[in-house]
Amino acid sequence: MWMCISLRAPCANGTLRGLQVSRRCWRQQQPLAIKIARLSTASAVEGLDALSTSKRILYEQEQNRQRSLSDPEGFWMEAQRAIDWVQPPTRALDLPSDPAQLHKAVWFPDGKLNVCYNALDRHVAGGRANQTALIYDSPVTGVVRRYTYTELLHRAIQAATMLRRNGVRKGDRVLLYMGAVPEAIVTMLACARLGAMHSVVFGGFASAELAKRIDDCHPRVIVASSCGVEGIGKCVPYKPLLDAALKICKHLPQKIVVLQRPQLPATLNPGEESWQDAVDAIDDSALYSACEPVASNDPLYILYTSGTTGAPKGVVRPSGGHAVVLQYTMERMYACAPGQVYWAASDLGWILGHSYICYGPLLNGSTTVLYEGKPVDTPDPSAFYRVMAEHNVTTFFTAPTALMILRREDPHGAYRDQYDLSHVKAMFLAGERCLPEIQRWWLRHISGNANVNGAIQPITTPVRNVVSDNWWQTETGSPLTGIQVGLSEDGSKLPPIKYGSAGLPVQGVDLRILRIKDEFDEDSVVDANPEEAVPGEIGNIVVKLPLPPGIMNTLWNDEERFFTAYFRRFPGYYDTGDTGMVDSDGYVHILSRADDIINVAAHRISTGSIEEVVVEHPEIAEACVVARPHSIKGSVPVVIAVCKHHCQHVTKRQICEDLVTSIRDRVGPFVSLYPQNVVFVSRLPKTRSGKVLRKMIRSMIVYIMHNPTYSSSNCPIPTPATIEEEAVKYEVWDSVREWSAANPSSK
Template structure:
């Protein structure tokens, strides 16, 4: 279900009954939905007949659900469908429309008491990408989550009771759970639901219009949305039509916000030209602050950011630093741990993790104990929970990110340390895409890595090896098949383009058979950089099986990028 009131009604109803809910983003293909249904085994599935993404784009959800259920061994006892007039769905035997289900409830049974649950009892399961291809079901505790959301709504996001909070996201992501549904309502704030894109609904004024019409105090979106707005309205002409002086704070998260995008947004909404500056002082009274912050599905609330709500005196708050995610949040003991070997793919146990000096890149970790609201386990898999987050660095929570804490104490998140690609704030497991690609009859094996994208932050690159010397289909046909399969099986939001499918003779591997993805990523980054780089600039991993393959991959990637620039 998308950003519609019924979705929040369903979430709150589950919480009141003591039932666990799991909301799934509508952009996932049927296979990914099926994986989640099989893992959490729901008794009831609630769905919309469709989603709306613009003035004319309607996405059919019910066929996706039908296909997913056909793949599942587990079957829910009931399916309830919210019939939307833009695209009503055909219901099967045993399925019921939302309206009929509600109308069938007798008036004396509409209101129920609430179920008392323990502070650590699960509120919901929210799936995030896993490096094995199987999503990880993050389990959120009820009590700690409520405490930290109430605190951050006031102290971090500067939104008080009776004020208006708008998170331009989807309820299927952690931002939707924390700050579209539970956070504002626990705080006594109004929450804005918006179903649409930043442009095309109907024009680039949509965000400004909603903020103005609903007197929004705090706004939250992803940097990708700002990139799209800059592309469509570079001079901010649409922004000039609206009075946004009532907006106290604007936050971005979901991916690293490039400094230039951050500065552009500041210029357009505040009129202050910060071009070339590293810091942006917060004015008094605090108004139109634009700040990045950083958190994860697993944490449920920020680990780093600027607590704008601590004071109305801008001089009492640290300035915004472009390129930074702010400072560690109260209660978060954030540390940067030494990288032993940048190109070592074997994630062994570091029995004596060392902290690095300020300004040195390392693994971002949180020293135990963790603050309230962080996940308590992975659904049905305690062993994976420990292995994924606590095994590598004893005594720490491993965030899976790399970054630095600079000399001023600001946190800079640089990249994922594992094989997750962040496409327009959507985290996608490379393993999920790889599973689909290798099903092509012409492909023996592949690996998927990220390359930079001016709008979406990152997009996937498929590096594949042919299965046969003699092929029955052309290179271009196979590329088209791969792209279509990934779009149908994983989802169009993966943003795999045919020009980002490249073929090589063999993949670089460690002696234990693991593909050296970091080396491939480094090569692509170096070849796309404006600075001249050669093969000698790429370190040779100590664990590489055959040194010669390094040169082969460099040559193949160089030819691929050269052809792309020429074409």
């Protein structure tokens, strides 16, 4: 084996400009060429040896993980004691006899519990009856409402009684079509109380997509809101969308209950009932207070993953393992103790809303914040800071996209400076990869520490204002990687933050990077002999089986798809669908989805490695990178950029030239970014969780390249069901058309 590693000269800030790794090896006299894409400074090169040059510390987080892998039985039997079981498990793990079925391992197989009891009843009985369980903060309606554990329990029992009266029993499904309102959490808990499965669909979801989910899960009852309030004075009628969905459904529910919101009440059809009449009016003497015990592997809920085409994938969450892991992570990962306040700024329809708005904080005896609003315009960029300060938030969780919006609207902290946030212990980011410059800006912004540079940020003592990225998926239900900030108040005992990384693998996660092979079609071919990548090499991120507790145990009504989508391609591993690398210090860098790798003249380049250089430009607020076909190089990148508000049109040509120079210098000339391949837009199209809809943009570019005479403003690309604001799609389409017309050479 021969290996050559060459590093370019350090930049002025002490980072490295580029990393070039070439490797040649021989196996059985057959050459194998390994191509490693050059990464930009923040993601992989910054501080590459910053930890390795000194004695490696085996932090408690890694000690716990190693024990969880070497002794899963002992480790998880200890962890499960934090949960109250109706029938405590006698063993942690039941492995199938057939190695090919290892993805069907069962956690706590003989245990029985009720998740609602663990989230509410035990806290009421255990001394938290008068503690605030839920804070509903809705700047769009001007309402702030608090519920104690006693009050939230009473509401959950009322909702369970309503469901019971309408025939809901253990194993039945209840579909929720609501916004960020307390009644949604109440209904979720009521379902768990009865052993029924809830399936939360975003309020305002398109009728056709809603109908697919109704027909897939066959809900006995649908609970909906009359409308959603998505801005000050802006209402979206939900009930007409539900009515339209039911007209095309093959399955019809037995009952529909509608929460009448005063902003836009709905007209009810015969047989439908308002929440106010069906739930609020239930007399205490008629309440059904029992909790239904369920087996550990019984489903808690169905959550459909987003998609633009085909049948939705209904991720099924096992009750016992999920409860154990959420309880475990609340204090260790997220540094939020019982009685403290946890705020995840998300929609209940996303996995973050399920895990860390509803279940995680309540299982832990914490106070959870349900926020109905946006980072800006409700009423201004101070919204997030106000909520953190007003409710004494200990732990805050949001998407990196929200930070990009705040950076655009409040770059110098004028709104931030109005609030005391010294009590905030930790802030976590997930949903998309957080670019290093955005992470640094947020830390400077929040902490007031202007000296936030370089590649690594040690955690202070005592632990305060930590800004940490972590990585997980709808399918996993809890983090696969991160920095477990809650393990110590002594910052020196915690792994430092590496900008651009998603931290270190956590308990139960045997994460590997498998080499990308040119000869395999990633959609259909099984790689029977996967090869592990070397540190720093980009590859497919997988997790070796068995998976830790709480990860999905099937797809609803589609066991075959469950296997083929996640376990067929790499036998013995869970295929995350993400690409990235693990550096020499063990930090995981999530770079992009597998289909966001651009192949430029045989160089594999992560779109994320280009994006993080782009957003460092002083005039760029946010950006995404997509591929466009090229007749010679296969693909070349196109930058879709949003300028800061003060940017003038006359400067855009200079911005394009600056970006080309930076990319050539920081990533490499082989990236082939040309000035004419920078497209300026006013906004990026995003999902309601803040993910940029790159596939839609990519489809627009491909379409206009193949149809250069198409000049209609009617975009031919289908609208993704998860898009937050459809108008943005047409704004981007117009920009792509203008770009294509102005740059005929780019075709």
